[in-house]
Amino acid sequence: MVIFAKNVSLLLAMKFKRVVVLTGAGISAESGIKTFRDSNGLWENHAIEDVATPEGFARNPQLVYDFYNARRKQLLSPDVTPNKAHIALANVASRFAERFVLITQNVDNLHERAGNTDVLHMHGELQRARCVRSGKTITTTGDIDGHHHCTCCHPSQALRPDIVWFGETPQYMSQIEAALCQCDIFVSIGTSGNVYPAAGFVELAKNHGAHTVELNLEPSAGKNNFAEHHYGLASVIVPQFFNASMK
Numbered sequence: 001m002v003i004f005a006k007n008v009s010l011l012l013a014m015k016f017k018r019v020v021v022l023t024g025a026g027i028s029a030e031s032g033i034k035t036f037r038d039s040n041g042l043w044e045n046h047a048i049e050d051v052a053t054p055e056g057f058a059r060n061p062q063l064v065y066d067f068y069n070a071r072r073k074q075l076l077s078p079d080v081t082p083n084k085a086h087i088a089l090a091n092v093a094s095r096f097a098e099r100f101v102l103i104t105q106n107v108d109n110l111h112e113r114a115g116n117t118d119v120l121h122m123h124g125e126l127q128r129a130r131c132v133r134s135g136k137t138i139t140t141t142g143d144i145d146g147h148h149h150c151t152c153c154h155p156s157q158a159l160r161p162d163i164v165w166f167g168e169t170p171q172y173m174s175q176i177e178a179a180l181c182q183c184d185i186f187v188s189i190g191t192s193g194n195v196y197p198a199a200g201f202v203e204l205a206k207n208h209g210a211h212t213v214e215l216n217l218e219p220s221a222g223k224n225n226f227a228e229h230h231y232g233l234a235s236v237i238v239p240q241f242f243n244a245s246m247k
């Protein structure tokens with residue numbers, strides 16, 4: 001059962017000026033997209049080293065293209081749609097406007113489809129492909145492989161999925177760090193707290209005075225860094241939390 005300390009939350013609501021939310025794979029689980037760690041470190045039955053590292057791409061590029069092509073195709077399935085948690089965040093965003101920052105580790109487009117316009121995809125986006133030389137990205141909903149080339153370089157170069165793999169630098173880090181240092185509430189949703197630097201965001205926000213909240217199915221690796229916790233399905237606890245605390 002989820003119990004909310006309503007009075008505390010209402011009191012906090014009066015103080016909220018800047019809200020930062022971090023989401024992970026757990027927010028999309030009920031939309032039909034498997035989390036990273038659903039089955040012992042495998043992602044959709046693949047070893048992470050094979051499909052989410054630069055070394056894996058160098059070893060077997062076709063396997064990696066195929067893996068992300070399948071993930072991209074999945075986003076077009078009528079079965080994959082934003083759930084109530086994505087929608088709740090779109091409502092908060094419309095209320096707080098530029099005082100709300102949404103950071104996601106997810107590479108799906110469910111936040112955008114729920115109505116969030118400015119999403120910081122720190123680990124990249126499935127529906128983008130990136131030139132291996134210039135780093136410029138293009139939007140794509142179709143498959144890419146080693147035969148697709150950029151139009152930005154001469155001679156044109158190969159395209160790769162615009163996914164930040166393990167060992168690579170996440171995107172938007174300066175914007176993210178600035179937002180974490182300025183927010184007065186930081187809410188982490190559906191993330192296991194195992195992947196850095198995202199797992200360290202709570203400490204940065206806390207050290208700059210933010211109230212910190214974890215909304216997850218189960219306690220995360222960094223649970224002790226959060227002042228407030230609610231455990232349950234994202235589609236239930238995310239709307240409940242924001243309805244109770246942002247009145």
Ligand code: NAD
Nearest residue numbers: 024025026029035036037105106107108190191192217234
């Ligand atoms: P993770 O798989 O490590 O952890 C997911 C967390 O979500 C777990 O703590 C789990 O308990 C929780 N969870 C599962 N179902 C939930 C639900 N219905 N409601 C609330 N919480 C739920 O994922 P992570 O922490 O985001 O880190 C893994 C990496 O995987 C990310 O970098 C991301 O790029 C990548 N990834 C992305 C997607 C996506 O875009 N949807 C999917 C899989 C993996």
